[in-house]
Amino acid sequence: MKCLLIYFTGTFNTRYVTNKVRDRLQQEGWEVDTYEIDPLRTERLDLTPYDIVGLGGPIYGFCAPYAQLRFVRKQKFPRGQRVFIYKNSGETYHANDASSKYLLRKLRHDKADVQNEYHFLMPYNIHFRFDDYLVREMLEMDRKLLEIMVYELVHRIPNLKPYKMWPRFVASVVSRPQYIGGDVNSFLYRVDKDKCTQCGLCIKRCPTHNIYRKKNGEMGFHHNCLMCMRCSFFCPADAFYIGFLDDWGWKVNGGYDFRKIEQIQLDHPYITKDTKGFFECYIETYEKINNRYDELFPSCTNSQ
Template sequence: MNCLLLYFTGTFNTRYLTGKLKERLEAIGWNITTYEIDPLNNERLDLSAYDIIGLGYPIHGYCAPWAFLKFIRKQKFPKKIRVFIYKNSGETEHANDASSKYVLRKLRRDGAVTKNEYHFLMPYNIHFRFDENLVKEMLVMDDKLLDILVYEVSHGISNIQPMKLWPRIVSAVVSRPQYIGGDVNSFLYKVDMDKCKGCDQCIKRCPTKNIYRDAEGTIRFHHHCLMCMRCSFYCPADAIHIGFLEQWGWKVNGGYDFRKIEGIKLTAPVITDRTEGFFHCYIESYGKINRRHGEIFGE
């Protein structure tokens, strides 16, 4: 099978996941091409060379990120081509369930056939830092979900569920503000020049070239931001104030060393039936993954 993995990433969680997926699909003999969306290059790809396409994205505001959707809308998916979705986020709340709504609409319009969709767990690079033991446990669950994905997709087994009304409403309500949010938020971004170390990582790494130095050397922002958070992700001095998001306690943490975390040996479960608060939603996700994994692989 010739398979394209087409994805967008802000802070590289989706890139990491795509690498793992590529390895798994190559292990069953598939020929994999990966394509990371560059928001400044909305080229139209020749998708006719592929038998199947995987679409990967981080959930942004209960939707697919605008840069991803814009790129997908530019493409012409061949009629009847098989597509599967692998999205990821730090929460598995049902509010995220309809995040592929507009992606699926585009695919339906082109006549592509989407029968599989998977929600992977990846630690936040926003708000707060996840404990590394928990990240390790999430990666174990992601491995199981990859097993399920590879099995179901390669055997032509559909897992698409009808979307409930309320996540569809959430997605519809949040999508518009989310799509213009970065442009508006850019007016509020500020770099604390007392903290700034002058490394210019934010300028160099911004995928839309939204950041520049003015004549006085102060770092400033244009108004075509994707809110991918790559600028603050790379900032070694935590000097970037990310506009209106800060009032909700947003803070970008910098990345995780996934290779190191993969090596952690867990001695006890991190998420249990008694887990409460933010991570309560993981109980249901873990349960679903374990159940399906057991059905397929008999453990």
């Protein structure tokens, strides 16, 4: 099998997931190519050599990021082309369920064969920082989900069910402001010149070249922002003010060290049946993943 993984990433969580998917599919003997979407390039890819295409990305505002959607809309999927979706995000509220609605619309328009979708758990890059121990537990769930995904893809077992009405409504309503939100919000972006060390990382890494150095040395912004958070998330001096997200206290600064987190020993559950509040939605998600995993791989579960 020849597979192409096309993905968009802001703060590299999707790149991490994509690499895991690639490595695991290669273990199955598949030939896997990856393609990271550059928001400034919308070339049309030749998809005909591929038996199957995977579309990866984070969830932004209960929807697919506009940069991903725009790129996918530019493509021509051969009739009957097998496609699967692997999305990731920090929460598993049902409001996220229909986030691929517009991707699916495009794929169905091209008469692609889309039967599988998977929602991986990855830590937030906005709102608040996740505890490393919880992230380790999420990665363990992702490992199981990946096994489920690979099994279902290899054995052609569909898992995509029609989305319920209300998540579809949420995806439609929130997607609109999300599409222009970055451009609008970037009018408010500022860099604290007392904190900024002029390292230039944000300029180099911004996927839309939205950041520049003014003549006086301070940082300036154009208005072509994806709200991907790469600049403020990775700024070593935590010097960014990111508009209304900052006012809400929704800025997260500093990446997650997945290599280090992967080494953490899981000796007690972070999420339990008594978990309340924000993470309550994880109870159902963990249960679904565990049940399906036990169903497909009973010998693994029994030997644990």
